[in-house]
Amino acid sequence: MVEPELRVLDRRVVERCVAAFDPLDVVASVLRSHATGSTVLPAEAYLEWTNQAGAHCRSVAMPGGVPGRDGPVYGVKIINAAVSNPSAGMDRAGGVTMLFDPGTARPCLMADAGHLSALRTAAYTLVSLRHLGPQSCESISLIGCGALAREHLRLLARYHPAITAAHVYDLDPGRISALAGWAALQTPGITVIPCRSAAEAVAASTVVITVTTSRKPYIEPDWIRPASFVAHVSLDDLTEDVFLAAEAVFVDDVTLVKDNPRRILGRLMAEAKVQETAGTLGEVLVGTRKAVRPHDGVVVSNPFGMSILDIALLEQVARAAEEAKLGSLLRVFG
Ligand SMILES: NC(=O)c1ccc[n+]([C@@H]2O[C@H](COP(=O)([O-])OP(=O)(O)OC[C@H]3O[C@@H](n4cnc5c(N)ncnc54)[C@H](O)[C@@H]3O)[C@@H](O)[C@H]2O)c1
Secondary structure (H helix, E strand, C coil): CCCCCEEEECHHHHHHHHHHCCHHHHHHHHHHHHHCCCCECCCCEEEEEECCCCCEEEEEEEEEEEEECCEEEEEEEEEEEECCCHHHCCCCEEEEEEEECCCCCCEEEEEECHHHHHHHHHHHHHHHHHHHCCCCCCEEEEECCCHHHHHHHHHHHHHCCCCCEEEEECCCHHHHHHHHHHHHHHCCCCEEEECCCHHHHHHCCCEEEECCCCCCCCECHHHCCCCEEEEECCCCCECHHHHHHCCEEEECCHHHHHCCCCCHHHHHHHCCCCHHHEEEHHHHHHCCCCCCCCCCCEEEEECCCCHHHHHHHHHHHHHHHHHCCCCEEECCCC
16 A cells, blocks of 8 residues: 655645635534543643743643544644743744544644644634623733733634724733734724733723733732623632632533643642533533523633644534645655
């Protein structure tokens, strides 16, 4: 048998191919499959180090399997990051996602992971907002003004035309102005309103999205308006008291969150402090758990981040690329 070639899709091709499908539909479908036990999600491997500039670097290898149109789809996402990259003009995170031929197990497709990773994360936030957020909102608060902030604004502009303002804050004022400049061109329907502190931004609306690189929780319960939804995407922004007082806490996968003591909710779940209130968004989508929208307190969404979302999105990208004959073929094996 002849060794297969490896198809390679760069960022430009991935960005072009995502226009062929609805990312929220793909994400919701995977969450339903995951809630009914039809996915494979092994533990991820985490490697970290400090670079010559003293900045934190890490590599995360995340394998997974999802049901596809023609049978199971297996793959792995390898997403690396150095916090010093943005100051050098690069995205903090980057890597590759691979799909495997289910018959021979050879990697058959390799694609830029950064864009899909940001897309799947923002799509997860929007699915959670749809089911767990306030019934309506006209503005959001964004803490952190990097790549994830841009992708959230892009999807909010596409799916929530009623949202016309984003109150934003970043420790680095240069990143606030860069986001405002980007949004003026890319999401002109959403006015970016710079805030002088995280507390000011959090208090400005009832939908708060954290996309920082903070390793130390700092958002206190009394910063947050009553009846708010918080998408705690960056995982170390909310203090313990916010979780303890929350009306409900929803995660993507209880085991992934609980087994990770590096993050605040993992620590609280390991100590059984929030176990009672934590369910998954997938359970809500399949109807085995009641959705809770904010009433007079706070509903928190805390997604750890699942490879199966990237793999399912990449399968859709691969189909679009194949139809349009995009990408390069490399002879790597044999
Ligand atoms: N949960 C998930 O599924 C998931 C998926 C992907 C990324 N993430 C996380 O999202 C976060 C953002 O990713 P990104 O690629 O946009 O990073 P980025 O480096 O491009 O942007 C992060 C921004 O946060 C700012 N920041 C850091 N600490 C802050 C603080 N305390 N207050 C305000 N601003 C602060 C930085 O100055 C920077 O501009 C990362 O922590 C990443 O790990 C989570």
